[in-house]
Amino acid sequence: MTDQNATATDGGSVAASAGAGATRTATAPDAVTVSGVSRVFGSRGREASVTALDDVSLDVAPGEFVSLIGPSGCGKSTLLRLIADLDQPSSGQISVFGKPARRARIDQDYGIAFQQAGLLPWRTVAANIELPLELHRVGAAERRTRVGDLLSLVGLDDFGSKYPDQLSGGMQQRVAIARALAESPRLLLMDEPFGALDEMTRERMQNELLRICAETDAAVVFVTHSIPEAVFLSHRVVVMSPRPGRIVDVIPVGLGSTADRGEALREDAGFFDAVGAVREALHGHPVSAGPATSATSTGSAGEAREGANLCEPSGRPAGRESR
Ligand SMILES: Nc1ncnc2c1ncn2[C@@H]1O[C@H](COP(=O)(O)OP(=O)(O)OP(=O)(O)O)[C@@H](O)[C@H]1O
Ligand SMILES: [Mg+2]
Numbered sequence: 001m002t003d004q005n006a007t008a009t010d011g012g013s014v015a016a017s018a019g020a021g022a023t024r025t026a027t028a029p030d031a032v033t034v035s036g037v038s039r040v041f042g043s044r045g046r047e048a049s050v051t052a053l054d055d056v057s058l059d060v061a062p063g064e065f066v067s068l069i070g071p072s073g074c075g076k077s078t079l080l081r082l083i084a085d086l087d088q089p090s091s092g093q094i095s096v097f098g099k100p101a102r103r104a105r106i107d108q109d110y111g112i113a114f115q116q117a118g119l120l121p122w123r124t125v126a127a128n129i130e131l132p133l134e135l136h137r138v139g140a141a142e143r144r145t146r147v148g149d150l151l152s153l154v155g156l157d158d159f160g161s162k163y164p165d166q167l168s169g170g171m172q173q174r175v176a177i178a179r180a181l182a183e184s185p186r187l188l189l190m191d192e193p194f195g196a197l198d199e200m201t202r203e204r205m206q207n208e209l210l211r212i213c214a215e216t217d218a219a220v221v222f223v224t225h226s227i228p229e230a231v232f233l234s235h236r237v238v239v240m241s242p243r244p245g246r247i248v249d250v251i252p253v254g255l256g257s258t259a260d261r262g263e264a265l266r267e268d269a270g271f272f273d274a275v276g277a278v279r280e281a282l283h284g285h286p287v288s289a290g291p292a293t294s295a296t297s298t299g300s301a302g303e304a305r306e307g308a309n310l311c312e313p314s315g316r317p318a319g320r321e322s323r
Contacts, residue, residue, distance in 0.1 A: 029098030031187045031219035032060040032083055037092030038244075039078050052078040054244035055092070062097075062186065065213060065220045065258060067230035067237045069278065075245025076223040080191050083221060084112055096187060108136065110187035111180030111218075115195045117172040119164040125175050126151070126160035132182045150178040153212060170201035174208070181216065188213075191223045206232055207263065214259035227282075231255075231274040232265060239281040249281035 039053040052075040060066045068076045081087040082094055085101040096104035104110060111132075119128045129150050130143045138146070151157050154174040164172055173193060180188055194202045206229060213220060224230050230237045231253055239249040253274045255265060265271050 028062050029095070030059045031062050031064065031097060032058065032221060033093075033095045033098075034058040034079070034083065035093045037079075037082060037089045037094060039075070039082060039087070040090045051244035053082075053089075054246050056245065056247055057092075058238060058247065060187075060219050060221055062219055063217045063258075064236070065222065065234045067222045067224055067234040068240060069224060069227065069230050069237055069282070070240030070245065071242045072225075074240045074242050076240060077191050078245070080189050080221060080223055084110065084189050104187075108132070108183045109185060110189055111183065111185040113173075113176050113180045113188065113190045113193045115192040117164070117169075117176040119172055119175055119179075121164050123163075124160065125156065125162050125164065125167070128164065128175055129160075129178045129182055132179065136183070146182065150181060153181070153215070154178045154208065168201075170197050170205060173197065173205060177209070177212070181212065181218075184216065186218055188218050188220045188222075190220060192225065193222075194229070195225070202229070203263075203266075209233065210258050210261050214257075227275050227278050228266075228271075231271060231278060232261065237274075237278050239278065248284075251277050251281055 035057050037053055037056045038051065041050045041052060056075075056079060058066075058079075068079065070076055078087065082089050083096065083101060085105040094101045097109055099107070099109070119125075120131070123131070126147045130147045133143045133146060147160065151160050154177055156171060156174055156178070159167065159171065164175065167175065173196075177193065180190075194205050197205060209220075210233060212218075220233075222230070222233060234253050235258075237251040237253060238247055239251065240246065241248045251274065255261060255268070255270055255274065
């Protein structure tokens with residue numbers, strides 16, 4: 001183990017605890033604490049049961065940006081759904097800001113954005129964004145002000161009265177993010193929110209998300225298949241093995257605070273080093289020492305090699321990839 005942020009557990013998986021870049025104080029509870037969580041989906045008819053997650057432990061500090069990456073079916077969405085209390089673990093515990101996940105859901109401590117924007121087509125952009133506020137009986141005047149602020153935040157000032165089908169995919173996704181931010185959550189749970197976007201829009205959205213995170217100081221748990229996206233956005237990248245999903249490595253990305261990250265970072269040597277480190281972790285090779293290295297993978301490295309079907313950076317210098 002070279003990384004103090006990752007510790008091996010008895011079961012051989014890697015437990016990821018909150019690391020550098022996050023704004024932890026002595027008294028503030030972690031944004032997310034996942035302790036020894038497993039999720040087994042029961043058998044149906046002749047189908048065998050499926051262990052989607054096996055003994056996963058993960059801490060996310062307030063203000064920290066953590067990405068989950070791993071092959072299809074390794075349990076990333078399942079983990080996010082458990083944190084959001086949309087599903088319950090078979091064993092283990094989850095807390096959000098020190099509360100049970102269910103309490104955090106009731107208290108609207110987090111916002112959610114998934115791959116599909118999921119906007120209501122019959123409501124205007126503004127009405128979509130204000131929906132969570134309406135549901136929580138926030139007064140009309142306050143809602144109007146808040147929606148105006150959010151439209152500015154995501155760069156859609158002039159689009160409040162449009163309908164979703166009058167917007168591009170990227171714009172719709174920004175509306176979904178604005179809606180997720182409506183109640184100023186201290187935590188954002190995002191499942192491949194930019195997966196359906198073209199590369200240019202996707203990079204613009206990444207820049208925008210970083211800006212929003214810097215402004216709101218929200219913690220983020222972000223699922224992606226893209227290694228460069230994970231590195232560009234995150235303080236730490238959590239690498240998962242194929243089913244049963246386990247954390248096999250945690251890569252701290254030493255590229256500065258969310259506020260300091262910008263377009264130039266995409267051409268930075270440290271960025272390519274971190275991309276290489278994440279790729280090596282996914283493929284099960286050892287990661288050499290350096291600012292972007294992490295704990296040695298202990299568990300399912302061979303499985304990771306087998307199942308790693310992740311996006312590679314395109315059209316960019318190879319960095320460590322050429323080795
Ligand atoms: N409700 C469910 N019932 C039964 N099995 C499920 C259910 N939800 C997920 N699974 C199974 O759990 C495993 C993990 O699924 P999950 O959707 O979390 O993967 P993922 O890592 O998000 O994959 P992808 O990258 O393709 O989105 C898969 O084998 C899936 O079939
Ligand atoms: Mg998924």
